Amino acid sequence: MYTQSLDVPHAVALEPPGADSADQGAQERFDSRIAADQKIEPQDWMPDAYRKTLLRQISQHAHSEIIGMLPEGNWISRAPSLKRKAILLAKVQDEAGHGLYLYSAAETLNSSRGQMVEALHSGRAKYSSIFNYPTLTWADVGVIGWLVDGAAIMNQVPLCRCTYGPYARAMIRICKEESFHQRQGFDALLAMMQGSQAQREMVQESVNRWWWPVLMMFGPSDKESIHSTQTMQWGIKRISNDDLRQKFVDAAIQQAKVLGVTFPDPDLKWNEARGQHDYGTIDWDEFWSVVNGDGPCNKERLATRVKAHDDGAWVREAALAYSAKQTKRAQAKAA
Ligand code: BYC
Numbered sequence: 417m418y419t420q421s422l423d424v425p426h427a428v429a430l431e432p433p434g435a436d437s438a439d440q441g442a443q444e445r446f447d448s449r450i451a452a453d454q455k456i457e458p459q460d461w462m463p464d465a466y467r468k469t470l471l472r473q474i475s476q477h478a479h480s481e482i483i484g485m486l487p488e489g490n491w492i493s494r495a496p497s498l499k500r501k502a503i504l505l506a507k508v509q510d511e512a513g514h515g516l517y518l519y520s521a522a523e524t525l526n527s528s529r530g531q532m533v534e535a536l537h538s539g540r541a542k543y544s545s546i547f548n549y550p551t552l553t554w555a556d557v558g559v560i561g562w563l564v565d566g567a568a569i570m571n572q573v574p575l576c577r578c579t580y581g582p583y584a585r586a587m588i589r590i591c592k593e594e595s596f597h598q599r600q601g602f603d604a605l606l607a608m609m610q611g612s613q614a615q616r617e618m619v620q621e622s623v624n625r626w627w628w629p630v631l632m633m634f635g636p637s638d639k640e641s642i643h644s645t646q647t648m649q650w651g652i653k654r655i656s657n658d659d660l661r662q663k664f665v666d667a668a669i670q671q672a673k674v675l676g677v678t679f680p681d682p683d684l685k686w687n688e689a690r691g692q693h694d695y696g697t698i699d700w701d702e703f704w705s706v707v708n709g710d711g712p713c714n715k716e717r718l719a720t721r722v723k724a725h726d727d728g729a730w731v732r733e734a735a736l737a738y739s740a741k742q743t744k745r746a747q748a749k750a751a
Pocket residue numbers: 472473476477478480481482484485511542543544545546564565567568571572632633634635636640641642643644647653657707
């Protein structure tokens with residue numbers, strides 16, 4: 417059968433998930449695979465904590481893609497031209513696709529789509545803090561592409577080398593599409609910066625609102641990050657939250673110069689000794705308040721998602737009824 421798994425005849429077989437976790441041999445084979453930077457596949461034995469961590473991260477990532485459609489989706493009907501509307505439609509559809517690849521990757525870890533969706537809708541599962549901020553102007557759509565997708569690429573390219581095969585392979589495709597998203601955002605902003613004074617001011621005002629929330633996307637500082645040490649040992653995360661944030665700041669500054677905008681941080685400056693930019697202190701109280709459900713749009717985002725799911729119940733029912741009918745027909749034909 418065709419499969420995405422990287423299982424080959426000469427590979428050492430590992431016990432399937434659910435096998436006795438006390439089996440010393442299985443744990444040692446898992447550890448040596450991780451140490452050799454080889455992939456772990458769904459049929460392989462894995463420690464329960466590795467499975468749970470992946471499920472947490474991949475399902476949260478999937479939820480972020482789906483909730484991430486909402487702030488930009490708000491602007492599809494108000495895009496300033498047919499060209500921009502078509503581009504935005506394609507981008508928002510891509511995000512739905514990313515959510516589906518990731519839910520599928522998470523399903524290989526013995527969780528159903530229904531369980532994951534329920535965790536999101538009940539508020540138990542997290543999604544990226546960034547999508548709890550409002551999109552007030554058309555410039556916000558460009559800034560989401562440039563900075564939000566730009567931060568996402570910085571975070572996600574290392575995930576293409578994650579030790580869990582299905583996640584790593586999903587990320588390769590997602591990163592290619594995110595690169596297009598980032599370029600389209602930059603292109604939309606460049607067009608505005610070459611327009612009227614009012615357009616330039618709209619872009620700068622939008623950058624001012626999004627800059628700090630974008631830096632928060634990378635998660636808490638390394639010393640506050642509860643999961644980083646273990647996920648890095650397992651080769652899930654490859655670069656720490658703070659290191660990714662720094663790489664992003666250094667890259668974004670160059671792009672801002674080309675665009676002709678500034679970032680709202682008086683402490684942002686080149687540090688010759690470090691060979692990197694210094695930047696100001698992130699408001700971690702704001703970050704945790706948004707993560708814990710009290711951001712500007714948390715309630716609205718979740719309510720919109722739950723309503724869309726409920727409104728779509730008839731589609732799921734019709735698809736199931738159609739599938740049952742097809743199976744019955746095939747069985748009758750075979751009899
Ligand atoms: N927002 O120990 P830490 C996109 C949570 S999609 C909310 O550092 P970890 C896009 C964290 O979950 C962007 N929560 O955790 C889509 C943990 O809580 P739990 C999404 C956050 O997992 C559409 C706690 O804080 N990208 O870009 O080692 C359109 C402690 O943190 C956030 C991904 O999901 C946050 N910003 O590191 C456009 C990438 N940060 O789970 C664009 C995959 C932290 O214990 N995920 N928390 O309850 C990751 O790389 C990692 O999970 C994170 C966090 C870097 C996000």
